[in-house]
Amino acid sequence: MINRVILVGRLTKNPELRYTPTGVAVANFTLAVNRTFTNQQGEREADFIPVVVWRRQAENAANFLTKGSLAGVDGRIQTRSYENNEGRRVYITEVVADSVQFLEPKGAKQGGGNNFAQQGPPNSGNNNNNNNSNHPNQDYPPFEDPFANDGKPIDISDDDLPF
Structure with a gap:
């Protein structure tokens, strides 16, 4: 039997860490998570x-994802139940994640296109007095696009191409 789920979507609010x-x-x-089809009004619906x-x-x-962050989740579906204060059985179906992937840089704007060239790794600014071990990338220089068009022709021989 197989119970495997792979999702890509945006967080609806900041994660709650307890x-x-x-x-533990x-x-x-x-x-x-957006659905692959549109409704009768031509709008795309989403599942939460x-x-x-x-x-x-x-x-x-909790440290790196915020409301609106694009994330990939790999896990399994789990159903559990409990009895509420009124004595009714409540069933909950959720994804228990084995892996969560951060699919855009921290602070990237939704729908704003590709912001990779404008911003560096998380906490890459001049804030060097914060030696927090949760941010190992803080000493790297800002990201520069190696494929940016600088107006010069690219000199590549046919032997260097993989196709």
Whole structure:
């Protein structure tokens, strides 16, 4: 039997990070995933899928993902139930993530095109007095596009091409 889910979507709000009584990190967030078809009015609808992620991945998601961030989730579907205050059985279906991938740089704007050339890695500014181990990329220079058009012809022989 196979229970595997792969999703790509945007977070509807910031992840909620909590810790179990034994100190294990757990984060919850909802991923808005567009459907591949449009409705009768020509609008694209979305599904809002709850995601749970555990341990170090939970802490990373809480530290680096925010509302609107594009993320990829690989995991499995899980259904659980509990009895609410009114004595009714409540069923919850969610994705338990094995892996969460950050699919755009931190702080990138939605729908603003490709912002990679304008911004560096997370925390790459002049804030060098913050030696936080959660941001190992802070000492790298800003990202520069090696394929930017500088007006010069590119000298590549046919032997260097892979096709």
